Amino acid sequence: MSQDTVLHTLRCIGYAELARVADACGLDEADVESHLIDLAVDGFVTREFGGWGLTEVGRAEDARRTAGELDRAGAREAVASAYQDFMVLNPELLDLSTAWHMRTADGVAVANDHADASYDALVFGRFADLDRRAGAVCADLGAALPRFNRYRVRLTKALDRARGGDLGYLADRIDSYHSVWFQLHEDLLATLGIPR
Amino acid sequence: MSHIHRLDGLAAQPADVIGGKAHGLNELLRLGLPVPPGFVIDVAACRQFLRDGRFPDGLDEALASLGAPGVAVRSGAAVSMPGMMDTVLDVAPDRVRAAVEAVFASWHTPRATTYRELHGIPHDLGTAVIVQAMVFGDRDQRSGSGVAFSRDPSSGAPELFGEVLFGRPGTDVVGGAHATRPLADLASREPAVWAELSSALRRLERHYRDVCHVEFTYESGRLWFLQVRPGGLVGRAAVRVAVDLADERVIDRRTAVDRVSERDLRAARTPRIRTGDVLARGQGASPGVAAGRIAVTADSAARMAAAGPVVLVRPHTSPLDMHGLAAATGIVTSRGGPTSHAAVVARSMGKPAVVAAAALTVDAAAGCVRAGDRTVPEGTFITIDGTGGEVVLGDPGTTAGTEDPHLSRLLSWTDRAAPSPGSSPPGG
Numbered sequence: 001m002s003q004d005t006v007l008h009t010l011r012c013i014g015y016a017e018l019a020r021v022a023d024a025c026g027l028d029e030a031d032v033e034s035h036l037i038d039l040a041v042d043g044f045v046t047r048e049f050g051g052w053g054l055t056e057v058g059r060a061e062d063a064r065r066t067a068g069e070l071d072r073a074g075a076r077e078a079v080a081s082a083y084q085d086f087m088v089l090n091p092e093l094l095d096l097s098t099a100w101h102m103r104t105a106d107g108v109a110v111a112n113d114h115a116d117a118s119y120d121a122l123v124f125g126r127f128a129d130l131d132r133r134a135g136a137v138c139a140d141l142g143a144a145l146p147r148f149n150r151y152r153v154r155l156t157k158a159l160d161r162a163r164g165g166d167l168g169y170l171a172d173r174i175d176s177y178h179s180v181w182f183q184l185h186e187d188l189l190a191t192l193g194i195p196r
Numbered sequence: 197m198s199h200i201h202r203l204d205g206l207a208a209q210p211a212d213v214i215g216g217k218a219h220g221l222n223e224l225l226r227l228g229l230p231v232p233p234g235f236v237i238d239v240a241a242c243r244q245f246l247r248d249g250r251f252p253d254g255l256d257e258a259l260a261s262l263g264a265p266g267v268a269v270r271s272g273a274a275v276s277m278p279g280m281m282d283t284v285l286d287v288a289p290d291r292v293r294a295a296v297e298a299v300f301a302s303w304h305t306p307r308a309t310t311y312r313e314l315h316g317i318p319h320d321l322g323t324a325v326i327v328q329a330m331v332f333g334d335r336d337q338r339s340g341s342g343v344a345f346s347r348d349p350s351s352g353a354p355e356l357f358g359e360v361l362f363g364r365p366g367t368d369v370v371g372g373a374h375a376t377r378p379l380a381d382l383a384s385r386e387p388a389v390w391a392e393l394s395s396a397l398r399r400l401e402r403h404y405r406d407v408c409h410v411e412f413t414y415e416s417g418r419l420w421f422l423q424v425r426p427g428g429l430v431g432r433a434a435v436r437v438a439v440d441l442a443d444e445r446v447i448d449r450r451t452a453v454d455r456v457s458e459r460d461l462r463a464a465r466t467p468r469i470r471t472g473d474v475l476a477r478g479q480g481a482s483p484g485v486a487a488g489r490i491a492v493t494a495d496s497a498a499r500m501a502a503a504g505p506v507v508l509v510r511p512h513t514s515p516l517d518m519h520g521l522a523a524a525t526g527i528v529t530s531r532g533g534p535t536s537h538a539a540v541v542a543r544s545m546g547k548p549a550v551v552a553a554a555a556l557t558v559d560a561a562a563g564c565v566r567a568g569d570r571t572v573p574e575g576t577f578i579t580i581d582g583t584g585g586e587v588v589l590g591d592p593g594t595t596a597g598t599e600d601p602h603l604s605r606l607l608s609w610t611d612r613a614a615p616s617p618g619s620s621p622p623g624g
Contacts, residue, residue, distance in 0.1 A: 014515045015518065094537065097535075102543070105459060122314065123314070172544045174518075182540075186516070196514055
């Protein structure tokens with residue numbers, strides 16, 4: 001079961017060091033490493049490019065296991081419906097991430113130098129507002145397939161770090177709110193078998 | 197007083213009454229240019245609907261006099277909010293009311309609210325709704341749609357620029373799922389449409405005394421304009437257009453100077469790619485110039501990066517491409533837009549990025565990139581400009597704003613000194 005989680009997490013986050021895989025899974029590093037080694041023996045994962053990643057065989061195996069999981073749980077309809085709701089929020093999250101990096105004034109987009117605290121607070125406020133609305137989508141997903149609950153934990157953690165003053169957690173880091181959201185997007189596509 | 201106004205180019209309601217898009221359609225009609233017949237429901241009607249749910253009188257009559265079997269229902273606020281509100285295409289007459297209500301209601305979507313917050317647009321403005329007879333860019337072999345600029349929007353050079361999709365509707369031009377063709381391809385395929393489009397853009401420039409761009413569809417060889425917008429160029433392109441228009445005596449030098457903002461002047465200093473063998477053009481999504489060999493998969497980018505700089509070229513990106521993005525010196529995607537995941541990630545890593553290079557197709561299996569009739573194998577050296585959106589073969593080098601002859605001339609017409617990067621605008 002948790003081996004499936006490790007395999008599927010790699011499918012959604014791409015090449016990653018052990019610590020990042022474990023964090024994304026919400027599992028103990030030693031357990032995750034043991035699963036990774038087993039998965040590597042089966043040829044599903046590989047250690048390259050400074051981290052663990054999926055092989056082509058592993059990708060096909062994950063698609064098979066994920067489809068089975070979805071059908072056993074009878075969750076296809078609920079996940080598909082939550083995906084529609086997610087896709088309403090996704091453009092706004094991308095607008096906000098872009099507004100965090102670039103600021104338009106007199107029609108010219110310039111890099112946000114973060115010198116204007118009121119602008120940054122405005123962007124953060126809209127992030128927090130979107131996060132409240134994303135809560136319903138996350139709850140629906142978690143009810144359909146409990147493994148999706150991990151995203152709620154990771155999104156909240158990123159937003160809390162940003163609220164605490166470390167604003168890089170909005171859209172600048174590999175564990176930023178945008179990065180976790182991007183992985184949730186990939187997870188939904190992979191779970192439902194939708195090509196990007 | 198009626199809130200429904202025929203688009204006829206005769207009555208000239210201002211943009212704050214009927215929205216910017218409808219205002220532009222009236223200007224087109226006034227110039228005798230072809231616009232699908234239609235009417236506009238004004239912003240006051242939207243405000244009333246959002247306030248108390250009351251729908252404006254006269255919709256049925258307006259629809260009956262239009263007599264079209266299918267209509268397009270588009271939003272058009274007084275202030276440009278591109279892509280934020282709904283558009284409903286090919287609506288049957290009995291469904292128009294619901295479509296108009298949907299467009300009204302889309303003013304209050306959280307995404308539109310966020311956009312207004314970020315751009316300082318009042319929440320109570322409301323949007324106008326344009327209802328027009330449908331024209332079909334996918335009607336037959338002699339149909340298509342595109343966007344056209346009266347001057348090159350990246351450099352400001354005085355030549356028509358744009359993209360066209362043959363046999364496809366306008367939504368596909370911006371959708372990014374189809375590889376577009378350069379606008380100039382129209383010249384051989386539909387010479388009459390090309391000639392009419394070129395002459396219309398010249399007239400629009402004289403009318404607005406500024407660079408313009410239009411959205412158009414042609415149906416069975418007949419051209420229709422769906423939108424016109426003047427201005428909108430920034431940085432070095434804005435400088436060049438202002439100087440050229442003054443030289444062409446379309447505007448005087450004082451107007452030229454006034455049109456260029458301090459921000460344009462500072463943006464004009466950003467190093468840009470030199471003109472070279474342009475493989476494709478997209479939108480700049482993360483500023484800066486990057487040069488390296490093409491990699492068409494994240495894995496090959498990560499492998500090739502050991503031997504020198506690499507530019508990752510993908511249709512779009514997913515988290516599975518992150519190790520390739522990390523290894524690359526720059527990123528190109530054929531799809532997406534300036535707010536795609538790829539653009540956000542590129543900016544977070546501080547790497548130049550070009551997105552929506554719609555003429556490119558990436559063939560990962562064959563290990564190459566195609567642009568029109570050209571095939572470029574992985575490993576080919578390219579340079580990309582994350583400001584202007586150019587993808588150029590080889591390494592043409594960069595040019596600083598200080599060498600720009602148009603900028604020097606504009607500055608010679610003013611007592612403004614060239615701003616240095618990072619300096620504050622005068623008085624600010």
